[in-house]
Amino acid sequence: EEVYMSLPPGFDLSENPNLVCKLRKSLYGLKQSPRAWFGKFSYAMKKYGYRQSNADHTLFLKRRKGKVTVLIIYVDDMIITGDDTEEIDKLKHYLSTEFEMKDLGGLKYFLGIEVARSQHGIFLSQRKYVLDLLNETGMLGCKPADTPIVQNHNLEILPDQVPTNKDRYQRLVGRLIYLSHTRPDIAYVVSVVSQFMHSPSEVHMEAVMRILQYLKSAPGKGLMFSKHGHLEIEGFTDADWAGNRTDRRSTSGYFTFVGGNLVTWRSKKQKVCSLSSAEAEYRSMVHGVCEMLWIRKLLKELGFVAKDAMKLYCDNQAAIDIANNPVQHDRTKHVEIDRHFINEKLESNVISVPHVKSEEQLADILTKAVSSHVFSDSLDKLGI
Numbered sequence: 001e002e003v004y005m006s007l008p009p010g011f012d013l014s015e016n017p018n019l020v021c022k023l024r025k026s027l028y029g030l031k032q033s034p035r036a037w038f039g040k041f042s043y044a045m046k047k048y049g050y051r052q053s054n055a056d057h058t059l060f061l062k063r064r065k066g067k068v069t070v071l072i073i074y075v076d077d078m079i080i081t082g083d084d085t086e087e088i089d090k091l092k093h094y095l096s097t098e099f100e101m102k103d104l105g106g107l108k109y110f111l112g113i114e115v116a117r118s119q120h121g122i123f124l125s126q127r128k129y130v131l132d133l134l135n136e137t138g139m140l141g142c143k144p145a146d147t148p149i150v151q152n153h154n155l156e157i158l159p160d161q162v163p164t165n166k167d168r169y170q171r172l173v174g175r176l177i178y179l180s181h182t183r184p185d186i187a188y189v190v191s192v193v194s195q196f197m198h199s200p201s202e203v204h205m206e207a208v209m210r211i212l213q214y215l216k217s218a219p220g221k222g223l224m225f226s227k228h229g230h231l232e233i234e235g236f237t238d239a240d241w242a243g244n245r246t247d248r249r250s251t252s253g254y255f256t257f258v259g260g261n262l263v264t265w266r267s268k269k270q271k272v273c274s275l276s277s278a279e280a281e282y283r284s285m286v287h288g289v290c291e292m293l294w295i296r297k298l299l300k301e302l303g304f305v306a307k308d309a310m311k312l313y314c315d316n317q318a319a320i321d322i323a324n325n326p327v328q329h330d331r332t333k334h335v336e337i338d339r340h341f342i343n344e345k346l347e348s349n350v351i352s353v354p355h356v357k358s359e360e361q362l363a364d365i366l367t368k369a370v371s372s373h374v375f376s377d378s379l380d381k382l383g384i
Contacts, residue, residue, distance in 0.1 A: 002023075005021045005023060005027075007019060037075075037076070038073075041099075044098050045060045045071070054297070055298040056072070059298075059301075060073075061301060061302070062087065062091075063303075064084055064087055065084070067083045068082050069081075069084045069088055070082050071091065079107060079110065112129045112178070113182055114128065114222075121225050123222055123223070124223045126181075127219050127222075129179060130219040130220075131219055133175055137212060139209070139212045139216060144216045144217035146214070146375075146376075148186045148210065148215075149189040149192070149369045151371060153369055154245060155203065155204060155207060156245040161203065162203075164200050165205075166200055173208065176190045179215075182222050182223055183222070184366075184382065185365070185384055186214070187253075187265055188253065188365060188366050188369070191251070193211070221379075223261075224261075226261065227259075230260070231259045231306075232311075233257070233295055233311075234257045234312075235255065235288045235289075235292050236254060236288075236313045236361060236362040236363040237252070237285050237287070238253050238254075238281070238361050238366065239253070239277070239283070241277040241280040241281075242273070247273070248273055249270050249272070249273055250280035251270070251366075252266070252270055253266065253267045253284065254266055254287055255363050256288070263295065264295070265366065266291070266366070268287075278318035278319045281314060281315075281316035281319035282338060285323065285353070286342060289345060289351055292312065292351065293345075293350070296350075309352040310350065310352070312351055314356065315358045315361040322339060323339070323342045324353070
């Protein structure tokens, strides 16, 4: 792509006022700059013998003498890890010769996420981020709340609603979306309030303030990664049928675990209306299966090959029966592609879909507002 710029101040344009500059390199601030920078970095890593991951293009791997070295990059911030200390030192030296870089030592703080190590494992949190957010919004001295959203909130867009400051609302919700990277306990409510970004009301702003009150109760909550003696991939999936009052679409949610540790989660409104709770749960199962397949692929690239089928726990027996039924029926023909996709993975023993009791369904807090007792129990089981 060719990019041109106007001449900088100091050039005489009297003879040719239409003269412009043609760029040979990317300038800082151009929309093409990130792609050019990542292309250059990728070329340098591949030249040094590293392989770019197919599961995550920002991940680079190198195997040597049975050991592995891993680098992951976000813009110009990177993490290097692995069990080959000699190769890590060589990589640091190589990168410092290719680029102007600074070694910050052991990982303690990365993109607003705090990393703490102990004999129990590795703990990730965004405590400083939360406290800064509360301070900026004047909520540092507010009364704490035990849940991020009230039950039966009935949030929707009404024709006679009282509008609120749109810029402030969008800014606050944007901050909360980034916070949910280490706080699955607010994933559902952030998904709800982000649906009103284009037309927020005072009621919606009160819901955002409620989230801040909840964060005040425990600003240091986060994720603990510990050893459990295995690397099994498990998932919990759930759906709230027709929970959205505006368009009656369902909300899907899933948690995925690797080695007993929570690694990914999602709470998202489905794109189409479901005709039954079984159909809503089935669509949610597809999202969970896709996430688990991606994690399986990533672990395989890191050298950990799954031996057993991945378990995806679901509390809807009808959805499980549809998944295990090899016969196509008229009632399920509108979800035929999803049904074939899951059935294929079941037959190849990639996944299994065991039933779990509703009170033991961890993904329940990703699809609906629950009581403080249920919410607290779920967080204890998740290890948050």
